[in-house]
Amino acid sequence: MERPFVFINSAMSADGKISTKERKQVRISGQIDFNRMDKLRAGSDAVMVGIGTVLADDPSLTVKSAELKEERISSGRDENPARIIVDSKARTPLDADIFKKGKGKRIIIVSESAPADKVDLLKEQAIIVVAGEENVDLKKAMSELKNQGIERLMIEGGATLNWGMISNGLVDEFYTFVGNLIIGGKTAPTFTDGEGFTEKDIQKLELIDAEKMEEGVLLKWKVLANSEK
Numbered sequence: 001m002e003r004p005f006v007f008i009n010s011a012m013s014a015d016g017k018i019s020t021k022e023r024k025q026v027r028i029s030g031q032i033d034f035n036r037m038d039k040l041r042a043g044s045d046a047v048m049v050g051i052g053t054v055l056a057d058d059p060s061l062t063v064k065s066a067e068l069k070e071e072r073i074s075s076g077r078d079e080n081p082a083r084i085i086v087d088s089k090a091r092t093p094l095d096a097d098i099f100k101k102g103k104g105k106r107i108i109i110v111s112e113s114a115p116a117d118k119v120d121l122l123k124e125q126a127i128i129v130v131a132g133e134e135n136v137d138l139k140k141a142m143s144e145l146k147n148q149g150i151e152r153l154m155i156e157g158g159a160t161l162n163w164g165m166i167s168n169g170l171v172d173e174f175y176t177f178v179g180n181l182i183i184g185g186k187t188a189p190t191f192t193d194g195e196g197f198t199e200k201d202i203q204k205l206e207l208i209d210a211e212k213m214e215e216g217v218l219l220k221w222k223v224l225a226n227s228e229k
């Protein structure tokens with residue numbers, strides 16, 4: 001199957017949580033890491049999140065640096081990468097910040113089970129991709145994004161989407177900023193939630209780089225394919 005190069009970027013606490021039990025956005029990293037994240041966005045064709053993150057954080061997913069936006073425009077690209085939401089039931093609010101802020105393409109990936117009237121309303125603001133029957137079929141979705149010219153895809157969470165992408169073998173690399181805090185809580189989201197692997201299927205990684213940054217550490221991982229394990 002042909003798909004884009006896919007990487008996840010995330011910030012987690014020292015105990016692996018990406019948010020608190022209230023599931024609201026929490027500041028884990030500092031400005032240096034946010035600037036690094038902005039560069040990753042600017043260098044991507046698209047940035048993708050799950051509907052859970054849209055409902056919890058309402059991110060805009062825009063490129064923040066004027067210089068980086070200018071660079072994109074002068075190389076013939078939109079100011080922002082395409083912004084994509086994985087949303088089986090078309091629950092994306094019509095007034096989400098993704099629609100209100102910044103220029104560029106928006107793509108909502110829904111399943112066949114999404115209510116047609118809500119899909120019609122979303123069509124006024126976004127390109128709709130249908131992949132899967134009940135829930136979004138991420139493999140089909142990746143192939144469709146590749147067909148739409150997306151070569152480099154950045155995933156910005158959350159926990160359930162990260163699991164869906166990794167467990168389906170759809171991630172090449174991921175970068176985690178590990179911050180100097182403990183969040184705790186068995187219901188607080190971790191970097192990958194979902195069902196979890198059994199021992200025989202555990203996903204193996206290769207450490208590409210580890211760099212001390214601000215009060216934490218930035219880890220870069222390659223996700224090993226079956227043939228490399």
Ligand SMILES: NC(=O)C1=CN([C@@H]2O[C@H](COP(=O)(O)OP(=O)(O)OC[C@H]3O[C@@H](n4cnc5c(N)ncnc54)[C@H](OP(=O)(O)O)[C@@H]3O)[C@@H](O)[C@H]2O)C=CC1
Nearest residue numbers: 010011019023050051052053088136157158159160161164
């Ligand atoms: N620190 C960080 O770097 C970040 C932290 N976060 C935090 O993460 C939390 C949100 O994570 P979470 O609640 O897990 O939500 P996600 O953003 O991971 O969205 C999950 C939802 O995506 C939809 N979905 C559709 N198809 C699939 C599929 N095949 N696989 C997986 N998901 C699918 C499902 O909803 P449906 O069935 O309706 O389609 C699912 O519930 C928030 O607390 C947020 O603050 C988020 C991003 C970054």
Ligand SMILES: Nc1nc(O)c(N)c(N[C@@H]2O[C@H](COP(=O)(O)O)[C@@H](O)[C@H]2O)n1
Nearest residue numbers: 011026027028029057059060061062156
């Ligand atoms: N890199 C990083 N560090 C943190 O400390 C964070 N809390 C996050 N969260 C992510 O940033 C998104 C915000 O995007 P916008 O500024 O609205 O464009 C948010 O949704 C999380 O994905 N990231």
